[in-house]
Amino acid sequence: MKSGVKIALGLLVSLATIAFIFIYDFYIRDRIDSAEVVVVKAGKEILKAETITEDKLAIERRPRESLVEDVVYANEIDQIIGRDAKQDILGNSMISKKMIDFDELVPDESKGEAIRPITSDMIYAKPGSLRRKDIIDIYLVYMDGSTNFQQNGPAKVSSDGQTNEGSNGISGDDEGATNEDKGGNSEDAKTKTEPFLKNVRVVYVKDSSNQEVVSTDEKEDKRLNASSTISDLEVILNEEDFRKLMNEVLGNGAKLYITYQ
Known part of the structure; x- marks a missing residue:
């Protein structure tokens, strides 16, 4: 091969190498x-x-x-x-x-929303399988036994205030329950079929030591076992709904019967 051709090929390879290094440094490497x-x-x-x-x-x-x-x-x-x-x-x-x-767990201040506490002494019954991020409905139970339950709505309530519920927090079998178990006055139950508050977002589920109650079973049904017993809830409510709820609890002696969807 002639020396001139060798020199030309050497220069071409050198220029190609320099061009590749330039392209790699300023384009390819940045993308990689x-x-x-x-x-x-x-x-x-x-x-x-x-x-x-x-x-x-x-x-x-x-x-x-x-x-x-x-x-x-x-x-x-x-x-x-x-x-x-x-x-x-x-x-x-x-x-x-x-x-x-x-998860829509941040209150919207423009709507008057805030994280509000629901303490154990306000609660008549709640599902033991309730967890953070659940959406709950709240019914009311009054001191005279009247409620705003549907006649076939509420689950039977055990002595510790936990419900015997299905997957949605409501029992499918109330056979043998007393009027008190079913929410009291049946006539009142027939006329008041809607929850007092619907679609309330749960931010935290706490036990008596203020620790989060979580599921401990990672198998098929993660709600079967809990880390502790539920005591208090923290939920998102706007000012109007919270005021109405407190008026029933503090003013009329109502307690809360909670189900989840």
Whole structure:
């Protein structure tokens, strides 16, 4: 091979190598070591309990070593639009799934919502299988035995205030129950068929030592065994519903009969 051809081939290989290094450093390596993630646009801010809208979001490529835990990737952006934020998220920040209220357990202050306590002395009966994130209905039991139960609605109540319920917290068999077990006055039960409060979100289920009651059985039915006995609940209620509930409890001596869906 002629020396001129060898020199030309050597220069060509050198130039190709230099070009590859340049392309790798400035294009390929960035794509290998980075990912497209969802961030809050610079100059924007998402406040706690604010609904996330597309106009405040952007997709940017960030180094993988800098990604936050449970970061929202570009192809997951539709999963968070319309959800509420659990915390304030500043501009130019990556968004984590931990910052998003997927379970709707963050009170909406604009609706007067807050986390309200339901203490054990307010409760007449509740399902022992109740857990955090459940949606409950609340019925009332008064001192004179009257209720707002459906006639065939409530479960029998044991001496410890736990219900003998099916999967929805209501018994399917009340045979042999007394009028008191069924909620008292049957005429009153026929006329008042709706819960006092419906679709109440449970934020926490606590025992008497203020520890969260959780399921300990990881098999098919995770509600069979609990870490402890339920004492108090923390739920999301707006000001109007909470005031109505307290008026019945404190003013009229009602206790709460709780079922879950």
